[in-house]
Amino acid sequence: MNDRTSGRPARIVAVALATLLMTVALAPVALAMDRARVTVDRPTGGQPTRFTFQAAVEPDAAVTSIDFLFEKGFGTEDISVRAVLLEGLQRIDAPYETEVLESGAVRLVFDEPVPAESNLFIEIYNVMTPITGGEYVLPVEYQAVLDDGRTELRTLDGLTFSYDTPPIEEAISRWMDEQAWVEAWNSVKFLDLFLKPQQIVRAIPLLFTGWLMSLALVLVAFPISIVTGLLTSFMKMAKIPPVRWIAAAYINVIRGTPLFLQIFIAFIGLRAAGFRVPDFVTAVAVLVFNSSAYLAEIFRAGIQSISKGQFEAASSLGMTYAQAMRFVIIPQTVKRVLPTTTSEFILLYKDTALLAAIGLFELMMKSKNFVALSGNLSAYVVAAGYYLIITIPLINVVSRLEAKLAQSEHGVAVTTSRKRGFLRPAKKDEALAEAAASQGAR
Amino acid sequence: MTEPVVVRIKDLRKSFGTLEVLKGVDMDVQRGEVVVILGPSGSGKSTLLRCVNQLEAPTGGEVWFEDIQVNHPDTNVNRVREKIGMVFQSFNLFPHLTAKGNVMLAQRKVLKRSKDDAERIAIEQLERVGLGDRVDYYPSQLSGGQQQRVAIARALAMDPHVMLFDEVTSALDPELVRGVLDVMKELAKAGMTMLVVTHEMGFARDVGTRVVFMDEGVIVEEGTPTEVFDNPQNERTKDFLGHIK
Numbered sequence: 228m229n230d231r232t233s234g235r236p237a238r239i240v241a242v243a244l245a246t247l248l249m250t251v252a253l254a255p256v257a258l259a260m261d262r263a264r265v266t267v268d269r270p271t272g273g274q275p276t277r278f279t280f281q282a283a284v285e286p287d288a289a290v291t292s293i294d295f296l297f298e299k300g301f302g303t304e305d306i307s308v309r310a311v312l313l314e315g316l317q318r319i320d321a322p323y324e325t326e327v328l329e330s331g332a333v334r335l336v337f338d339e340p341v342p343a344e345s346n347l348f349i350e351i352y353n354v355m356t357p358i359t360g361g362e363y364v365l366p367v368e369y370q371a372v373l374d375d376g377r378t379e380l381r382t383l384d385g386l387t388f389s390y391d392t393p394p395i396e397e398a399i400s401r402w403m404d405e406q407a408w409v410e411a412w413n414s415v416k417f418l419d420l421f422l423k424p425q426q427i428v429r430a431i432p433l434l435f436t437g438w439l440m441s442l443a444l445v446l447v448a449f450p451i452s453i454v455t456g457l458l459t460s461f462m463k464m465a466k467i468p469p470v471r472w473i474a475a476a477y478i479n480v481i482r483g484t485p486l487f488l489q490i491f492i493a494f495i496g497l498r499a500a501g502f503r504v505p506d507f508v509t510a511v512a513v514l515v516f517n518s519s520a521y522l523a524e525i526f527r528a529g530i531q532s533i534s535k536g537q538f539e540a541a542s543s544l545g546m547t548y549a550q551a552m553r554f555v556i557i558p559q560t561v562k563r564v565l566p567t568t569t570s571e572f573i574l575l576y577k578d579t580a581l582l583a584a585i586g587l588f589e590l591m592m593k594s595k596n597f598v599a600l601s602g603n604l605s606a607y608v609v610a611a612g613y614y615l616i617i618t619i620p621l622i623n624v625v626s627r628l629e630a631k632l633a634q635s636e637h638g639v640a641v642t643t644s645r646k647r648g649f650l651r652p653a654k655k656d657e658a659l660a661e662a663a664a665s666q667g668a669r
Numbered sequence: 670m671t672e673p674v675v676v677r678i679k680d681l682r683k684s685f686g687t688l689e690v691l692k693g694v695d696m697d698v699q700r701g702e703v704v705v706i707l708g709p710s711g712s713g714k715s716t717l718l719r720c721v722n723q724l725e726a727p728t729g730g731e732v733w734f735e736d737i738q739v740n741h742p743d744t745n746v747n748r749v750r751e752k753i754g755m756v757f758q759s760f761n762l763f764p765h766l767t768a769k770g771n772v773m774l775a776q777r778k779v780l781k782r783s784k785d786d787a788e789r790i791a792i793e794q795l796e797r798v799g800l801g802d803r804v805d806y807y808p809s810q811l812s813g814g815q816q817q818r819v820a821i822a823r824a825l826a827m828d829p830h831v832m833l834f835d836e837v838t839s840a841l842d843p844e845l846v847r848g849v850l851d852v853m854k855e856l857a858k859a860g861m862t863m864l865v866v867t868h869e870m871g872f873a874r875d876v877g878t879r880v881v882f883m884d885e886g887v888i889v890e891e892g893t894p895t896e897v898f899d900n901p902q903n904e905r906t907k908d909f910l911g912h913i914k
Contacts, residue, residue: 534759534761536757536759536761537761537763539724539757539761540755540757540761540762540763540820541763541775542724542747542750543722543724543750543753543754543755543757543824544750544751544774544775544779544823544824544827545747545748545750545751545752545775545779545827546747546775546778546779547747550778550779554774554778555763555774558765559763559764559765562765
């Protein structure tokens with residue numbers, strides 16, 4: 228029992244001391260209101276903001292009117308004001324007239340002087356703040372009626388408040404809120420839902436990091452896939468049957484199952500097995516695993532499309548298999564598989580979107596989150612834009628490469644007939660290559 | 670005829686599946702000889718040539734190059750091939766390399782010659798086949814005849830002990846054949862040992878030191894050009910030569 232209550236007297240003493248100290252500290256400015264402060268309810272500038280002013284009237288005076296001397300740049304044309312006296316938990320109306328002076332200052336004239344020691348609580352709504360953030364001062368002047376009937380103009384100097392400059396997209400978006408054409412545009416339901424300018428402007432910087440993530444994934448995974456894909460293609464063409472079987476099984480399993488499934492197996496499987504691998508690494512590994520299988524088939528078809536005569540010519544000169552591959556076959560293959568390989572790059576880049584399913588913050592995931600938060604689909608359109616920035620130029624590159632190849636080799640490009648389609652049979656390519664060779668002889 | 674034997678073929682057999690293409694061929698080729706192999710298509714003459722440098726693996730018999738059995742399992746075929754030049758019907762130039770690059774590649778990678786040596790020899794050989802002004806052209810920029818001559822230069826640059834010519838003029842337009850045959854004639858005159866599969870009877874008669882007539886996988890008749898062309902003994906030879914004329 229004793230223990231429980233023993234702390235009490237000490238606490239009371241502490242509070243009393245604190246009050247005393249405060250009174251002492253405030254004593255030199257006893258001429259002004261006590262505990263005055265002003266706050267804003269918006270964290271960034273450039274928008275209509277509510278100002279809240281709170282202060283205790285000093286013991287020796289009553290307040291008849293109060294001026295809020297907003298600096299230049301603050302818009303007070305459309306304001307509305309609410310002033311009350313706080314007494315305990317109660318709010319007591321203090322009737323007043325509001326006036327906006329020419330200087331932009333806001334003046335409140337109370338019908339009855341606000342008595343000494345009242346807690347004055349004033350809200351000024353719809354003050355347009357300047358866009359540039361920082362710390363601002365709000366000077367306040369008020370007419371005080373003293374006990375002896377004299378009136379005095381008193382000032383509160385040190386009232387500061389601060390907010391940040393909004394990010395550029397936020398500023399543009401707010402500017403758009405005001406524009407008639409934006410309003411007209413958004414009045415069309417479809418445009419409002421998919422192409423709302425304000426949302427687009429907001430989504431662009433937000434999705435940018437997701438775009439970088441998607442790019443990073445594919446830019447790391449694809450070069451590795453080229454190496455592993457080439458190795459796999461050699462395995463598929465190996466003389467030793469088991470090696471060939473392993474390669475074929477790998478290629479068939481990967482090409483025969485959805486990447487989506489492979490992603491789930493890799494992520495959930497690794498976690499279940501207790502491996503703690505960073506998500507980015509796992510993601511790259513799955514992409515490599517997947518893409519290698521497709522690239523292996525592209526490379527194999529490319530290599531086999533080179534006429535058998537090339538290999539024979541190299542062999543007849545005493546070159547080893549490796550030398551013939553390295554110096555004769557592969558250099559010719561590169562040119563032939565470049566269009567298809569570029570297409571594979573495009574596919575892989577787009578397929579990074581599937582990684583959203585396991586929560587990797589790439590482009591798709593970012594746009595999904597944005598849409599969920601904003602309830603507007605424009606972020607999806609922005610995401611599409613980010614994908615297209617890369618894919619459209621590459622699609623053009625592929626067309627140009629294919630045309631160039633067709634010109635130089637009379638149409639012997641190794642092409643996939645459609646997305647993830649089966650490659651044209653190598654035999655046919657070989658026949659075409661032979662035809663091209665004999666045509667080229669003329 | 671005391672020249673050493675460069676190529677010796679003993680009872681050579683080759684089957685593709687159930688189809689027996691070579692049914693026991695024997696042949697010795699001595700240094701400096703130009704052996705012209707004639708015969709109807711499908712008689713196995715190209716296969717015979719391709720067995721010499723193991724582009725086709727024989728199913729039976731022996732192929733010897735100088736003192737090496739080419740089709741012995743312990744033989745490093747690549748070391749033998751570098752001394753056996755071969756020219757193909759379809760040229761098989763490396764399209765990604767210039768004429769000079771084609772001639773240099775195997776010199777550099779197989780013979781490990783220095784770049785300067787390989788280049789000097791490449792230019793020499795290209796001049797020898799009359800293409801000194803085409804060294805930096807790509808195959809696609811050359812006519813068929815020119816491509817075939819580059820292919821010959823490519824083989825010669827390896828300093829081969831024997832040259833195999835597999836219907837090298839068959840893919841050429843008639844007006845381009847001459848140039849290639851002239852190069853081969855020069856080569857023969859310089860003493861190169863050559864095995865030539867061809868349908869050019871004029872070349873066989875003028876340049877060949879020996880003519881071999883093959884049919885259905887065996888050698889039917891052989892002798893000097895005069896013997897075979899003017900006085901064929903075998904009915905099939907007579908029939909074939911009759912058709913040609």
